[in-house]
Amino acid sequence: MNVKTLHKGNNCDFLFKDKMPEFLSKHEYTRQTIFFNNPPSIVGKMAVGGCKEGDGPVGKYLDKVHCEDKIGEKTFEKAEIDMLTEAATGAIKSSGIKKEDVDLFIAGDLLNQITSSSYVARDLGIPYAGIYSACSTMSEGLALASMMLNAGYFDNILCATVSHFATAxxxxxxxxxxGCQRPPYAQWTVTGAGATLLSRGGNGPKITGATFGKVVDWGTNDLNNMGASMAPAAMSSLIAMFNDTGTEPDDFDLILTGxxxxxxxxxxRKLMSEAGYPLGQNYIDCGNMVYGIDQKCYQGGSGCGCSATVVNSYVLDKVISGEYKKVAYFATGALMSAQSCYQGETIPCISHGVIIEA
Amino acid sequence: MLENLLTYLIVFASGGLFCVIAQLLIIKTKLTPARILVIFLLSGIFLQAIGVYEPIYSVLKAGISVPIIGFGAALAKGAITYAHQFGFVGAFAGGLIQTAFGVGVAVVASFLVTLIFSPKSK
Amino acid sequence: MNETNRRNERYNEYVKSVTPSTSTLKSLLNSFWIGGLTCLIGQIIFDLYKWIFPQLDATNITNFTSMTLISVAILFTGLGFYDVIARRGGAGSFLPITGFANAISSASLEFKTEGLIFGTSVKMFSVVGPVVVNGIFWSTVAGIIHLIISGLML
Known part of the structure; x- marks a missing residue:
């Protein structure tokens, strides 16, 4: 109770500026960020990508690349289900944990009624919680799973997400x-699936904190210009996280947006530097790095598979190898539908984040 | 021969010009392709209705009939001729009758193509 | 509320200023030659039919020409290279009647997975619907107005 009264008002930044107070490091939350006193570890992961992603800069880190768009299935939706199944079972296998010991499967995707995830859950036979947060589904899943594990309700939780260019x-x-011409500021939906297995015990990178974002809408309404719509949401969550943890961008080895x-x-970058948190060399964007410049993907990748594949391949590999010690992973999602935009609504966006430490 | 060449040149230039206008509309006004198609279609109907389409067509030929303007003009032409022929009710049927060849073949060919091919991811 | 609106306005202006636009000259040039070429091919087919079937009148030849263009465009769509041309051509490939054909057939191909009745047949006009509906509506209006005016003249 004492803590909460301390946090009323905005001018109590001095509390966290130097170092995170002792009481906060344990199982507490500030305005938006939660800190785990019993941080769960990432024990298994798998990233599956399509051909285009395989040719991209992170292609060599992917566990599996499918060059056939339908993976031998009849429809693109079935291919999407196949990819997610492959990623989910691969993540379980890579951890060495038995499938029966996985307590919960948290997944989501971009399709209506998140069908792909639900069909995968049907075949996996693991208790399932479906979530939807557009492209930030992966980080929302990781944050929720970490909370459940930290609280001790479950031992192992599998988080996964998938997107496919053709279905999106x-x-x-x-x-x-x-035949339509895309504007040069459009993005390309990533074909790929990523899955992460979190465990209460075990060795591996730990998730030490999670930030839940607010829905931010700065009045943009261009369906093709998703990056500009989502940037304020990323800023809102990142600043909340920096404020809550009393850190600066330089305290992280890697700040990753979706x-x-x-x-x-x-x-x-511009918004953050205006807000007083200039992002340096340690900031990268998954959509920006998933495709090479020569691949003609306009501004880069999008979709929930985008950050899921990059995080579960390149980023976690580097965290495990020790190159990165502290990573802030803030995926962003645009929560509109095609209909809502035709009805004249602007695009509401959200960004959920987790802090991964080696 | 020279006359033919001149016609082809006019067709190429005028057809290209209409597309340039449409492209300019896309770039400058951010209108979606569907809206631009409707705008050009309506302009075709309008040109036909006020009776200036035929003289333009005799000069530009395929340069104006191949773009969607020609489709609009054909619709309007059908509606007007059938309205004069059959009275009030003719206006409802005329447009479709005039353009039935194109729409019919588009639907049938699309259906056939659908039976054979599947869309590819890029 | 006012504060928010002002911020949104400022942000939208800022986004507009940093968003790269289509390189105007190049895209205009592309749409010019691709659109022009489509029309030219139409004219050549027209002249060819006139030469082969001299007994037919111009209306029929026009119909045959557009039927040919439409069929070829649909075949290209099925084979998967119409959209490759269109990515370059922009308005040059959707304004001619071939774009109309591409819009019908692409929708019909796309929704094949839901079956021929509920997929293809239901969604066939999902992209091209505005053109057909507006075309029929306004041409009917034009016909009726013509009738009224000519009635008044008499």
């Missing part, structure tokens, strides 16, 4: 073969 294109834009793309991450 059909749902949010035009038919695949329709799928702002090149334009969006440039805007975020």
């Amino acid at each position: 294109e059909r749902q949010y834009r035009y038919p695949l073969e329709y 799928d702002l793309g090149k334009l969006g991450s440039d805007i975020l």
